[in-house]
Amino acid sequence: MDTDHRPQAEGAVLTPSAEAPPVAAPRIDCRDIRVFYGADQAIHNVSLSFPDRAVTALIGPSGCGKSTFLRCLNRMNDTIENCRVEGQILMDGQDINDHSIDPVLLRSRVGMVFQKPNPFPKSIYDNIAYGPRIHGLASSREDLDAIVEKSLRRAGLWEEVKDRLQAPGTSLSGGQQQRLCIARAIAVRPEVILMDEPCSALDPVATARIEELIDELRKRYCIVIVTHSMQQAARVSQRTAFFHLGNLIEMGETEQIFTNPREKRTEDYITGRFG
Numbered sequence: 065m066d067t068d069h070r071p072q073a074e075g076a077v078l079t080p081s082a083e084a085p086p087v088a089a090p091r092i093d094c095r096d097i098r099v100f101y102g103a104d105q106a107i108h109n110v111s112l113s114f115p116d117r118a119v120t121a122l123i124g125p126s127g128c129g130k131s132t133f134l135r136c137l138n139r140m141n142d143t144i145e146n147c148r149v150e151g152q153i154l155m156d157g158q159d160i161n162d163h164s165i166d167p168v169l170l171r172s173r174v175g176m177v178f179q180k181p182n183p184f185p186k187s188i189y190d191n192i193a194y195g196p197r198i199h200g201l202a203s204s205r206e207d208l209d210a211i212v213e214k215s216l217r218r219a220g221l222w223e224e225v226k227d228r229l230q231a232p233g234t235s236l237s238g239g240q241q242q243r244l245c246i247a248r249a250i251a252v253r254p255e256v257i258l259m260d261e262p263c264s265a266l267d268p269v270a271t272a273r274i275e276e277l278i279d280e281l282r283k284r285y286c287i288v289i290v291t292h293s294m295q296q297a298a299r300v301s302q303r304t305a306f307f308h309l310g311n312l313i314e315m316g317e318t319e320q321i322f323t324n325p326r327e328k329r330t331e332d333y334i335t336g337r338f339g
């Protein structure tokens with residue numbers, strides 16, 4: 065069981081953010097989302113929006129639907145055969161599930177970083193260059209080089225890899241591989257970055273590095289992160305949504321959720337009474 069239930073534990077790398085959530089219009093607006101696996105309903109009528117330039121954490125006990133909900137945001141559930149999503153997800157006013165939307169393009173606008181780092185079996189350079197190439201984002205080799213460098217810099221990896229760009233991505237450490245995957249997502253100019261427990265396969269030092277990076281990236285992107293760690297949610301997010309049994313129980317500023325939750329179920333979860 066995950067024992068990491070307290071936001072203020074010793075050794076926290078960043079202090080819990082006390083910033084108020086931004087008032088900007090939502091980057092993604094989800095209305096009345098219902099998700100089914102065959103006849104089983106995994107998400108029940110969830111309405112939730114995600115602002116730009118902020119990190120929103122999705123927390124809740126195992127099986128409560130965090131990953132299922134996250135996957136709705138870039139239509140990754142389309143790839144699961146018996147999965148059906150109902151409701152509206154608006155991005156810039158357009159429903160992402162509309163037939164006219166190309167899911168491949170959508171996934172470049174809404175990038176995703178997974179639990180286990182999953183670099184392509186290619187060089188460090190090609191891991192980053194692949195997306196810009198297929199999306200036609202570079203008009204010359206110099207352009208592509210510049211995108212690769214900028215993405216690696218933004219992901220805080222450039223200094224560590226600049227002299228071995230032709231080495232395989234898989235030759236990097238786990239934490240470096242996860243930053244490579246973040247750089248790969250950034251390279252196609254996303255507006256939103258989804259992270260599904262991005263640190264769960266990493267040691268504390270690599271985790272701290274990724275958390276610092278998330279804090280840096282939120283100045284530019286709308287970030288949604290699923291995490292089992294209360295400490296992590298408190299450290300990196302400005303807003304937190306608590307899920308239970310496929311329902312959204314409470315959503316608010318991270319500080320409020322952890323210090324003064326409105327719902328008893330939220331309080332029970334964050335104080336470690338269940339989950």
Ligand SMILES: Nc1ncnc2c1ncn2[C@@H]1O[C@H](COP(=O)(O)OP(=O)(O)OP(=O)(O)O)[C@@H](O)[C@H]1O
Pocket residue numbers: 101106124125126127128129130131132133144
């Ligand atoms: N591919 C699938 N087919 C059928 N049911 C699924 C599938 N994926 C998830 N589920 C079910 O949907 C529910 C929500 O699962 P989900 O993985 O979204 O929860 P979670 O909160 O992310 O869990 P965890 O924290 O353990 O990763 C669970 O009951 C799970 O068994």
